[in-house]
Amino acid sequence: MVPLIIVLLLALILFGAGFALKALWWIAIIVLAIWLIGFFVRPTSSGGGRGRWYRW
Structure with missing residues (x-):
């Protein structure tokens, strides 16, 4: 049961990432x-001349 939960959590994390x-x-x-x-x-x-559109 624990390995199944670990695999499902890993799949969920990888899908989210x-x-x-x-x-x-x-x-x-x-x-x-x-x-x-x-x-x-x-x-x-x-x-x-050409102006800058940014401030830096």
Whole structure:
């Protein structure tokens, strides 16, 4: 009975980790796409050059 519970818990943990990792991959892809769009579509600054869309 105990080995069955251990196997079921392990399967549940691995399923949850796999789902979380897949969700994190999608979030990373979305953030990368937003960053690339912001990099190419940034406004011009008052000096005539390309301005920065981020603060760092």
